[in-house]
Amino acid sequence: MAITARRRAGRVAAAVCLALPALSAQAAYVVVDTGHTPARPGATGASGRVEYQYNLVLSGAVAARLTALGERVRRVAADGAEVALGQRARLAPDADFFISIHHDSMQQKYIDAGRQREFAGFSIFVSQRNPRYEESLRCAKAIGEALVAAGEKPSLYHAEPIAGENRPLLDRRLGVHRFDGLAVLKTATMPAVLVEAGVIVNPDDEARVARPDTIERMARAIADGVHGCLRG
Template sequence: MIAAMAAMMLLPIDVSDAGWLSDVFKGSSKQAKSPKQGKPSKHLTSRKPATLAKRAASPKRRTVRLAALGPAALPSAAFKPVAALCDPSKLRIVLDVGHTAESEGAISARNVSEFVFNLRLAKRIEEKLRAEGFTETRLLVTEGKARHSLFKRVAAANNLHADLFLSIHHDSVPNKFLEDWEFEGKKSHFSDRFSGYSVFVSRSNPDFKTSFAFAELIAKEMRAQGLDYAKQYSQPIMGRYQRELLNKETGVYRYDELIVLRKTRMAAVLLEAGSIINRDEELKMSSPGRRDIISSGVTAAVKAFCEPRWAMLGPI
């Protein structure tokens, strides 16, 4: 069997235009009964050579701004073609910048919004991925208020027919852990009690297996970069914020309710890159050096995900 599999890897393989891995679009139970469920989307199968050549010559804009897209209707569920090889130039990665300019997320110990941290880090990750040949990487910047923006970013990722969805965030703590202090004459809050990155996946995602595998690769690379994960989410002191720790070695947590993880129709992961309410870690997260470390880790994880061995056998 091993010899046969090795021979398969040496055979020439035609990769579809989308270059997708075995990631399946899954709808609701009603959709599953529809006779159209198993048909591939025309968008995936009807590309002509001339169209492909034009696309290669004219790469798409790097940033997707949802205000310009208008209302985005979710496409009907369809099966993605299985590709035995991952072509980096065709792997579609959506880097979701967590929160918006209107709903900024957490506020750091030095009064900087989480959205600012998220945008800076996501841009650096995009640069690294593109430099490594993942030219179909898209930076997703959303506008609008909190909950409504979640559904807008999910719809945009689904309409882009992404293979991987990575949402970039920076962590804080529940209000009960906050302490008061002043920074540059302004009142603020901090908590130096917790620090570290964390990675979240949802079992409600239609491709949980791939989501978890990708999350594991990211978390292992974070550890390889010398970073520690945030262990507090597994502790009862977190109350309603406590999460199931799926791997105590890497720091991958289960968070089923997150809309961007359960509503996206592709493998989806959320990365809390570090705590910005921790005063020491906030300074590190503000530095170009830390952004380089994290972006290098994410890029290494994507490259590992794209290896032919992984595509055929799964992580070993």
């Protein structure tokens, strides 16, 4: 089943990207950003494991897959160094694409109400302040197509009309949202996308995204989506 899903994800990503303008005809230069740092580790999962640890593993798998596909990859914040959000994309100003890997939390009021298990799945974000917004959006959709084809589902709760959320939902089926204020996206000069791979404050989703088979499946889908978009 896992092999079938991966093959389907690759076919879908390739098919979607046939209609997209190529960003690079040769090997692309991709920045893979590990969200947060050990000192500022992001969300804390239901088990107590912090987000940075999840981000580090998945971003490493994404980088490895992109390298295997023939892309040139630079990793950011994978060595534990403190790197300001607004500087991350600027470390490689000549890159063709920037992708930031994260795992998700939720509004505290949901946690306080015991609603953690209601929200699960991935979310993808782009910023309209990015100078290459349309290309960012196209690649975000390609990544979403690959994730859905691999059996993943979007969470969608970031679009809820409440304080702290209310992010415009650009594609419901693919879980693509607009979040103009995200520093790593709006400061990038190249197309840029942020992926929230799963909701780790949900104990069920946290356990799922920690499994090696899930990590491999999601990394392949994310990397194949990026690769297809850049080489389409």
